[in-house]
Amino acid sequence: xxxxxxxxxxxxxxxxxxxxxxxxxxxxxxxxxxxxxxxxxxxxxxxxxxxxxxxxxxxxxxxxxxxxxxxxxxxxxxxxxx
Numbered sequence: 276x277x278x279x280x281x282x283x284x285x286x287x288x289x290x291x292x293x294x295x296x297x298x299x300x301x302x303x304x305x306x307x308x309x310x311x312x313x314x315x316x317x318x319x320x321x322x323x324x325x326x327x328x329x330x331x332x333x334x335x336x337x338x339x340x341x342x343x344x345x346x347x348x349x350x351x352x353x354x355x356x357x
Contacts, residue, residue, distance in 0.1 A: 307340035
């Protein structure tokens with residue numbers, strides 16, 4: 276069975292992967308978010324990523340700030356642990 280924690284980890288990995296793929300630091304993400312009206316310090320972003328829990332709204336805000344136009348949908352079965 277897939278748990279909420281599994282989905283939270285998947286969202287965190289997705290965001291981290293997009294940051295890495297686009298060569299964007301947490302400081303730069305903070306600056307990009309501010310340009311679209313979202314105030315998040317680099318420290319707050321780091322906390323959310325290390326904690327592994329954040330809202331869907333924050334994920335969408337980050338994807339918009341990064342410039343991501345589309346994302347593949349995760350496979351629920353690939354998340355399941357035996």
